[in-house]
Amino acid sequence: MIPFNRPYMTGRELDNIRQAHANMHLSGDGPFTRRCHAQLERITGSAGALLTHSCTAALEMAALLCGLSDGDEVIMPSYTFVSTANAFVLRGAVPVFVDIRADTLNIDEQLVEAAITPRTRAICVVHYAGVGCEMDTLLDIARRHGLAVIEDAAQGMLSRYRGRHLGSFGEYGALSFHETKNVISGEGGALLVREPGNLERAEIVREKGTNRSQFFRGQVDKYTWVGPGSSYLPGEITAAFLAAQLDEATALTARRLAIWDAYHAWAEPHERAGRLRRPTVPEACTHNAHMYYLVLPSLGARTSVIESLRRDGVNAVFHYVPLHSSPAGRRLARTHGELAVTDAVADGLMRMPLWIGLDTHLPEVFAAADRALQALD
Numbered sequence: 316m317i318p319f320n321r322p323y324m325t326g327r328e329l330d331n332i333r334q335a336h337a338n339m340h341l342s343g344d345g346p347f348t349r350r351c352h353a354q355l356e357r358i359t360g361s362a363g364a365l366l367t368h369s370c371t372a373a374l375e376m377a378a379l380l381c382g383l384s385d386g387d388e389v390i391m392p393s394y395t396f397v398s399t400a401n402a403f404v405l406r407g408a409v410p411v412f413v414d415i416r417a418d419t420l421n422i423d424e425q426l427v428e429a430a431i432t433p434r435t436r437a438i439c440v441v442h443y444a445g446v447g448c449e450m451d452t453l454l455d456i457a458r459r460h461g462l463a464v465i466e467d468a469a470q471g472m473l474s475r476y477r478g479r480h481l482g483s484f485g486e487y488g489a490l491s492f493h494e495t496k497n498v499i500s501g502e503g504g505a506l507l508v509r510e511p512g513n514l515e516r517a518e519i520v521r522e523k524g525t526n527r528s529q530f531f532r533g534q535v536d537k538y539t540w541v542g543p544g545s546s547y548l549p550g551e552i553t554a555a556f557l558a559a560q561l562d563e564a565t566a567l568t569a570r571r572l573a574i575w576d577a578y579h580a581w582a583e584p585h586e587r588a589g590r591l592r593r594p595t596v597p598e599a600c601t602h603n604a605h606m607y608y609l610v611l612p613s614l615g616a617r618t619s620v621i622e623s624l625r626r627d628g629v630n631a632v633f634h635y636v637p638l639h640s641s642p643a644g645r646r647l648a649r650t651h652g653e654l655a656v657t658d659a660v661a662d663g664l665m666r667m668p669l670w671i672g673l674d675t676h677l678p679e680v681f682a683a684a685d686r687a688l689q690a691l692d
Contacts, residue, residue, distance in 0.1 A: 316625075316629075317628055317629045317676050317679065317680060319666065320670050321672065321673075322494045323567070327559035328560070331558055331559050332552050335551045335555040341550055341552060344531070345551035346551075351364075352365065352366065355490075355561070358480065358561070361482070361483045361507040361508060362514060363508040364507050365505060365517055366503065366504070366549050367548070367549065368503065368504070368548065369491070369493070369503065369504045370467070370490060371402065371504070374398055374439075376506050378403050379543060380487060380516060380517060381463045381465070381487070383403055383437065386409065387403075387406075387408040387435075388408065388410075388411050388432060388435045389403045389411065389437045389465075390413060390430050390435060390438045390439070391410055391411070391413075391422065391438070392415050392657070393412035393644070393657050394635055394637055395638065396469070396635065399638075408436070409647070409648060410648035411432075411648065411650070412649070412650045412654060412657075413426045413427060413430050413654075414426055415660065419446050419595055419596075420664075421440070421441065421443050421446065422440055424449040426651070428456050429651065429652070430651035435462060436462065437463040437465055438456070438457055439464075440466055440467065440485070442470060442474065444594060444606045444608060445471050445472075445602045447471070447474060447475065447476030447599070449599075454485075464485030465486065465487050466489065469493075470606070472491075472492075472603060473497065473568045474605075476601075482507045483507055484509070486509055487506060487513075489506060490504055490507065491503075498567060499556075500553045500557035501553065503557055515529070520543070520545070520547070521544065522548070523544050524541060524543050525538050526538045526539065571605075571669065572604040573674065574673055574677070575669065577677055578607040578667060578677075585688050588692075591609045591611055592610040604669070607666070608664050608665065608667070609664070609665050610663045610664050611663040611691075613663060614663065616691055617663050617665050619687070619690070620665060620684070620687040623686065623690065624683050627679075627683035629684070631666060631668065631684075634664050635661060636661065667680070667684070
């Protein structure tokens with residue numbers, strides 16, 4: 316079976332882990348954590364970057380830092396992972412789902428302003444497949460209405476919108492280093508902080524509500540509880556693994572882009588034949604080849620193609636069940652307008668295998684997919 320994902324190691328991860336043990340520092344915020352912070356700040360251009368144990372944790376920190384509470388509303392897409400909504404629901408806020416664009420599958424910026432109410436406090440965007448949302452429009456809406464912008468850039472490592480790294484536009488951005496992402500540490504994430512004045516508060520939230528980070532920098536003579544927070548730090552072994560990946564992030568992305576480009580060329584005749592729709596990358600966006608997806612014309616067509624591929628030893632998968640159609644989504648959130656594009660995409664979208672080393676298997680993948688797609692005619 317050709318798997319959907321296969322985690323990749325650069326070759327330096329285990330040496331870093333051994334060094335972390337030799338440093339006698341395996342808890343959070345050790346030398347490798349500080350190294351990762353510096354690398355991420357350089358890569359993203361953010362005022363601060365803080366490693367977390369997951370992208371979910373980074374989103375939860377953003378919700379805390381934005382001061383969200385009971386009854387506040389956060390506008391977001393329904394076509395996303397549950398963490399995007401959960402981070403705000405945990406604070407008592409209400410997700411307000413709007414539809415996505417048919418081309419990029421990102422939040423439809425033209426629908427956002429009409430969804431704003433007196434209770435709206437933030438817009439949370441999701442950069443699907445590492446392709447940036449229309450941030451100029453979204454930031455303008457947020458500025459005019461006094462709203463915070465939070466970026467779920469879980470899939471966006473090394474992707475850019477108009478030359479700026481995803482996650483660096485909003486007050487806060489969240490990255491993921493889960494094993495299914497481009498740059499990995501097994502589990503892991505990072506919070507990106509745009510304004511230097513918010514970095515100290517972010518450190519406090521991340522360090523269980525204490526000023527422990529300031530203490531270790533010698534800025535205070537003792538640390539104490541100063542506000543709400545939780546334990547969002549990853550261990551130093553996770554950071555050591557990630558440091559090796561960040562060193563090679565550009566090269567890893569280039570190898571994935573070569574596979575993405577091969578998929579895109581292969582799928583073009585099938586798109587002309589009307590069997591599928593290929594991904595769209597707007598001119599303003601530089602993507603990172605996080606995934607290669609196909610949108611089939613119906614749920615039945617997608618089911619047929621996935622089953623055919625699996626019989627031929629290729630593991631392709633669908634993606635999100637829209638949050639607005641889930642039990643918790645119906646109970647804890649609300650929708651604004653029709654979500655017709657979201658529903659159609661959720662029925663038809665299929666993700667193809669994409670991992671470093673897949674290039675040697677692409678002829679098999681293409682042959683199996685050709686057979687499956689032609690059977691739809």
